[in-house]
Amino acid sequence: MFQALVEIAASVAQEVEWELIAPNTLCLAFATNERAVLFVQLIRALPTTGVVLLGTEVIVTW
Numbered sequence: 389m390f391q392a393l394v395e396i397a398a399s400v401a402q403e404v405e406w407e408l409i410a411p412n413t414l415c416l417a418f419a420t421n422e423r424a425v426l427f428v429q430l431i432r433a434l435p436t437t438g439v440v441l442l443g444t445e446v447i448v449t450w
Contacts (some may be wrong), residue, residue: 389435394406417444
């Protein structure tokens, strides 16, 4: 799941920062809110347990 999320993030934005903040929790920081929203839309079909959009940051748990 981690690899899939990072690959999708890289396809959405050239510059994206990410950090694994817990064993199954990834925090991603995009340059714009539009890119963050696009990322959230693209991962809707994935088996995540939670997605939080905070401006330009997205926190995903699985």
